[in-house]
Amino acid sequence: MEVTAFKNVEDMMAHINSQREAADSRVGNWQKDLKEGDCFIRYERSIGIVIYGVVETLEDEDKELYNMPHMKHFRPTRCYSCMCPEGEYGDIHVSNVNIIISKKIFEKAKALRWPNELADVARLVDIQ
Numbered sequence: 001m002e003v004t005a006f007k008n009v010e011d012m013m014a015h016i017n018s019q020r021e022a023a024d025s026r027v028g029n030w031q032k033d034l035k036e037g038d039c040f041i042r043y044e045r046s047i048g049i050v051i052y053g054v055v056e057t058l059e060d061e062d063k064e065l066y067n068m069p070h071m072k073h074f075r076p077t078r079c080y081s082c083m084c085p086e087g088e089y090g091d092i093h094v095s096n097v098n099i100i101i102s103k104k105i106f107e108k109a110k111a112l113r114w115p116n117e118l119a120d121v122a123r124l125v126d127i128q
Helices: 010-026 060-066 105-110 120-125
Strands: 037-042 049-055 074-080 089-093 097-101
Touching: 010 120, 037 060, 037 105, 037 120, 049 105, 060 074
Parallel strands: none
Antiparallel strands: 037 049, 037 097, 049 074, 074 089
16 A cells, blocks of 8 residues: 655645546546446455445435536445455446446355455456
């Protein structure tokens, strides 16, 4: 994990904004279309964890936030992994999605307790 220290809040916000803009520039057309109910896999290389997620329904109280221009590529999610098999709510920037998977593959991954070995994930995805 990388930790960055800042001299002040303004520098921190400038860094966050530049990182988000860089992520926005990497979004593929297929990622832009990620919508409610879609399932996906994200591989977090820095810690070697495969994350399985599903895009959740946007709650009424969150619609204003997610409609703001800087949030255009974020989606509310519930994500699972071998480290968090019960799942947790959050959101994801669509540029971090590696592959969209079917609900069938998602359910198979759940039944297998969220495989983390890349060879196992490759075999799982090959089922599609």
